[in-house]
Amino acid sequence: MLVRRFYDDRLAQASFLIGCQQTGDAIVIDPARDIAPYLEAARNEGVRIAHVSETHIHADFVSGTRELAHATGATVHLSGAGGADWQYRYPASDQVSLLQPDDVITLGRVTLRVLHTPGHTPEHIAFVVTDRARSLEPVAIVSGDFLFVGDVGRPDLLEVAAGVAGTKEASARSLFHSLQQLAALPDHLQVWPGHGAGSACGKALGSLPSSTLGYERLTGWAFQASDEAAFVAAVLEGQPTPPPYFAHMKHVNRDGAELLGNAAPAMLAFADLAAARRDGTLLDIRPIAAYQQQHLRGTISIPLRQSLTKWAGWLIPYDRPLYLIADDAAAAVQAQRALAAIGLDRVAGVFGVDALRDAAVAGETESGRRVTILDAARLQHGGTVIIDVREDDEWSHGHISAAVHHPLGTLMTTMAGFDRATPVAVHCQGGTRSAIAASVLDAMGFGDVTDLSGGWKEWQRKVSPA
């Protein structure tokens, strides 16, 4: 048996290539939309991707199932176990096989048996993997968002993110019963989950790539609940706020994501800027420093290298064309791919260095203001409001006493009512998020924005050491 795990750091998301070396048959489970890594791995390992499947309708990224099936001719296996309300609606032309509990997918001497594990979502399935070349005992469970290392998949997303009111308790109860099913499986079973630490699909995911059923049974909080009611209460408590794009993803993945073309976005000239401004969003993906040196007025800066996927999901609207500001076409293509991972497919064009230069000549650019956080007191004294854009838990571990707290993800909403003439200065933990936040406030119309470099780390080191 052959297993390759793929992990997308930005999405904290895992997918798996499982195959039989003797016959060369392989399956990919929970593929991301950028399918190049699967094709390359199959090539290197000498196997053929004959099957593609997924554990459930994902909410946090666009599934690559259709894309990969299209590129390889593989059969698509989708859960048919979700009941009438949770059936996939892929185009009729797609070659789809619906899976029911105890169905088995066979790859040479490797088999995958389907478990129906509702809770995180109604149609969720998991795969019990057996390597018959070694034994009839199962090796592992590909558990998707059902069971994580140290956690379980949250059952409240349908209600909280997708707006299906009144479902979270029922889902939590389903999840409790799904966990009972595992009693029949051995301690030595490896657990290969769909997410790692940092995912919003749970609240306490561990950072190990895998675990074992025995270890989770002994140590996982979800297995210690005394009864269903206790479990339901525990699992619904303390879940993080999901990003707004999750609701959109559910529909995209249920209906089958559109196939990506190969087309690179068009390079635009300064003359195209007025129209882009009118009906689209401007997103600057260059390094922070380039943005601060010179940028188009009204752009949001989320550097390609720094969590573009994550922050775009919070800060960029889905219903408008998106225009990138990029150093070159290659960076734009990378960004296009990263944005497509969460369904931001409407990249309508790219303004490059030529357009920027022409904009500068026309007086349409400005530069940013960045001072060390050690200046915060001086700024505050002069009337500037200090805004801390970190997460709740970071804030609660310590913060500058006179700062106000507006986490980056929801900054546009929470700052919407403020007077744009107020001087503001933003900081975060180390200086990455504050740069994005400064651009957001600038794009919202604040006229006097300062980015405080160094962040809380530097403040602690130099001003108030613990």
Place this chain on the structure above:
Amino acid sequence: MLVRRFYDDRLAQASFLIGCQQTGDAIVIDPARDIAPYLEAARNEGVRIAHVSETHIHADFVSGTRELAHATGATVHLSGAGGADWQYRYPASDQVSLLQPDDVITLGRVTLRVLHTPGHTPEHIAFVVTDRARSLEPVAIVSGDFLFVGDVGRPDLLEVAAGVAGTKEASARSLFHSLQQLAALPDHLQVWPGHGAGSACGKALGSLPSSTLGYERLTGWAFQASDEAAFVAAVLEGQPTPPPYFAHMKHVNRDGAELLGNAAPAMLAFADLAAARRDGTLLDIRPIAAYQQQHLRGTISIPLRQSLTKWAGWLIPYDRPLYLIADDAAAAVQAQRALAAIGLDRVAGVFGVDALRDAAVAGETESGRRVTILDAARLQHGGTVIIDVREDDEWSHGHISAAVHHPLGTLMTTMAGFDRATPVAVHCQGGTRSAIAASVLDAMGFGDVTDLSGGWKEWQRKVSPA
């Protein structure tokens, strides 16, 4: 707890970074000599490498323990359990701590408890890892070359590779007893071994990166042996021939490998060629095609991209200076690092494109001969000897009827007595090894050498389909 696994495909070798995110303390176990990946990972994960250790005195690669300790200031932990004959002999200036059974290394809330597991080597230890942030139950065992996925570390290397006669049965018995120790550990324990499929440190290593103790107990052949005698017989049977450099590695790693400098090898001119030829070995690391197009007479071709480490261990002598033929300095530096991984440290200089051009003008170069394997019959009819350089198991699965069999690793020895005037043609499975083999024969003085492209795969497809 944080775990990062590093895997060197060329050596089929795994090393581990294990740390505690809360305190930032980390250890690296079984580091390779190129330590850049560990430094980078520690930086990305925000931990500090405060400890370095290794499971045993490696035979198949140069340990990076000293190198990494030197770069980080980390404490070195070495096995002190090997008895008088198997003690490390690191320089007195090194900061070394000797480990005994049940010693514990503590990294914040993570602990590693030492097991003495002799068999593969007398001093071999393993680490039982516990993540006290989750539970007092252990999570995993870092098993080194004691326990693999589906196999155990071979106990005969001391005798076969290092020439310590009469030790393999005793070692096999030690190994049997080491395995008994595992009875006290739970089924759910993850097993993180030091090698994967392809390593010469065992005979049947699985390709999964990890397993569980329960699964191995149920399915591993080594756990099924009825008694000690049966185990000893089984474990000593069918082990592959180790490469000749293994013997050398043992001494290097026992005494502490020399620290690598940063110096790139010197670029040499054509004028230096005569001296290089006289007392050194010429190794062409350019792509096969470049070698075949034009090469210095008497060079061995092992392309950087294709198993340089593996074949250099079989084909390049350790006791002479080594001269590279390379396209550019960057390739030479990469090769230098890859060769250093197995202790081939004597890279004395590099001949680049300028030297090659001057050599061509001086008539010191030649080009290779390559035809499709479909020409094999015609060549044979004309008196050419067809040589199959694949491994024994490949040969036994099928071969060209009139071919003779000389595996690449030992080709220099087995062909030493042949008449150099005999026309020879070499083939392998797909065309990579035969190109190396052709260069070896050319360097040995054979005057009429042909590389047969396509290999056994093409022959099967076109001439004798199964």
Place this chain on the structure above:
Amino acid sequence: MLVRRFYDDRLAQASFLIGCQQTGDAIVIDPARDIAPYLEAARNEGVRIAHVSETHIHADFVSGTRELAHATGATVHLSGAGGADWQYRYPASDQVSLLQPDDVITLGRVTLRVLHTPGHTPEHIAFVVTDRARSLEPVAIVSGDFLFVGDVGRPDLLEVAAGVAGTKEASARSLFHSLQQLAALPDHLQVWPGHGAGSACGKALGSLPSSTLGYERLTGWAFQASDEAAFVAAVLEGQPTPPPYFAHMKHVNRDGAELLGNAAPAMLAFADLAAARRDGTLLDIRPIAAYQQQHLRGTISIPLRQSLTKWAGWLIPYDRPLYLIADDAAAAVQAQRALAAIGLDRVAGVFGVDALRDAAVAGETESGRRVTILDAARLQHGGTVIIDVREDDEWSHGHISAAVHHPLGTLMTTMAGFDRATPVAVHCQGGTRSAIAASVLDAMGFGDVTDLSGGWKEWQRKVSPA
């Protein structure tokens, strides 16, 4: 004044950016279709491309005039001096200004005065450049294909390449009179021509990038002709055969080349191969070695790195879709751009490594045969025909006695009638062209093709030293 010369080695073609640093105005003359270098240079030099022009309707490459004007908004200046038959037919929507003799284009303190210089083509113009910041004396003439270093632009292309019968003598006479015009210009005038050594637009172009009018008057053969008749005879003698695509270019450039999009060609799967084979041409742009190792049956191999533009102009038909075989998308995009330079715009898709692997499994691939040229005698003795694919002048300087001569450019035509069962072996000067030739013969259906590496150079060195 600012001058930047751009030189495309593959086309031996020069273009010029000329500007005034004080006002920032600039012109590009004779741009190639890949306009990125002009945009980058303008950016670096801090000037704006406000004008684009060209000396004549080019026959050897697709003009970038429209492309560059579109990207910059520059005014297009075209010759209006060609008479009724030689007027440009750009789309009416383009912003075109027609130039007449003595018209002046002004860029700040730099002026370009138009000379009408028919001969190479009827509408040909040249520009006399004056830097008024230094003097009212002219600095240089941008001479296009009128006057080269040591040569003049051939007047026979209209007849020979474009098929306008009976025009070459008249054109030669025009050229003679155009040269008389230069009498009014000073010796110190720099001459900046449109081509360097290797171009097929003349017969004896020097390799210096520029010359002076005084030096050319003293030493250039065209200025030494005693009278018109002697000049006409001399200029029409010994001109090289132009590649077949020249005829096509004339129409493309007269009508205004189509704008290039940004779209990368689609990656195709093995399943698309049958259709591609049916109605298109297969072109393998991978390195020679990759082609020889394994290629699709029936493909022509012209590696991206080696004169792709030049040989594609001879060997690839313009009227069929073109399918590339490439290692990756980036290489395909580079090839697409290189092919677009000569108007091969119909790249319909790309077969990558995945498609090749599937083709290999299906038995649709084969490998090449390559032996050293030292084997030529042995092959010939066995009945193989040895074909020398070098140019006429190379052949006439020396060749293998029993070889036959078929230059690569016209190989498809001259070998069309041969029996495909004849074993053939090809060689060139050093081994680059013979590899292309071997693929051409293979694609034509020859069943037993051998590439002779080393070429005439190796033969001379080892077999028949001069």
Place this chain on the structure above:
Amino acid sequence: MLVRRFYDDRLAQASFLIGCQQTGDAIVIDPARDIAPYLEAARNEGVRIAHVSETHIHADFVSGTRELAHATGATVHLSGAGGADWQYRYPASDQVSLLQPDDVITLGRVTLRVLHTPGHTPEHIAFVVTDRARSLEPVAIVSGDFLFVGDVGRPDLLEVAAGVAGTKEASARSLFHSLQQLAALPDHLQVWPGHGAGSACGKALGSLPSSTLGYERLTGWAFQASDEAAFVAAVLEGQPTPPPYFAHMKHVNRDGAELLGNAAPAMLAFADLAAARRDGTLLDIRPIAAYQQQHLRGTISIPLRQSLTKWAGWLIPYDRPLYLIADDAAAAVQAQRALAAIGLDRVAGVFGVDALRDAAVAGETESGRRVTILDAARLQHGGTVIIDVREDDEWSHGHISAAVHHPLGTLMTTMAGFDRATPVAVHCQGGTRSAIAASVLDAMGFGDVTDLSGGWKEWQRKVSPA
């Protein structure tokens, strides 16, 4: 004849490869110390560098003559015409041939005749090039620092930079007489000078790569002087201040620069920082943004990408070891090469990202302060001194009224006496030099330094449009 011009933008310095294609012999004149481009060009053109020469003892960069001769075995040709005081003092082991007026170097059918052209320096020579394959008339003069496009080589460097008092008038008179020699040469002769616009070896160099003798005679200011006295007065007026390192270069180049090794600088750890600080200079070559985000206290920032060579010559002392702060070893090697071009050979080590991280933990780092120049008035009002670091001519074309003027090159000297407690803010034209200046002031001990982004350009656009 073959000619290749090499131009180093950072040094505004030209060198030439001249050869004969028929025999393959070539010479390089005025090579820079990084000889890789010459070797590559010779390889591509198929010629052999058999001779190396230089027009004079350079003051502005380290000559690559010895380096190139060592790598190729070429004969070195040096001027022997400088009189007793200006003789080269190369090591006796070097193969040197001394050139006298009218000596001829022959390369196949190309000849170079020596002119002695004192003025810029006493031993200065130029080469009159003839391509006998075309004519016995000369083609061009390789004029070094004797004659530039639109200017002549300044005769005052010996006195001003090298401190040889009382020599500048005599040198100017020599130069006047050298120019008279040119009367014998024809108008059509091309002039290929050793520098372009931006060099400090003259005062008004044009930006064209070449000119002609006729054009220079007609338009060059130096040819219009009515008599010797007028010429001497004119040539000594308005010459720019040379960088301090020029004096050092003269000795280095007279004695023969040391050969560069291949060794890359050693990577250092945080533990090495204290020693480096004590006896060396810290130079941060990372992009400005990285420096501003976080840097070691007391470092000078000159980004590798931005005029490292130029500003290092002004700001870095030659007599102390130099320690680089770099992102990676590759950048450090590039910087090492760029610094070696002006003789800064004492790179003693490199602090990389690991060392920086450890320094941050130890509180040894700080971040920069950068605000838009639009804040200048506000800062000034609060007591900050605004410093304009541009050149004299930029300042005289317009500046912020209340700013003070301290050009970057001499900032350390002119600001040496200021109170380090004064808040200072620096600006330049566009934002590149001010970032370097801010680091210089920080390293000098100023405690409150602000970099004003946007520079004079932004100020003009937004505050005081012309």
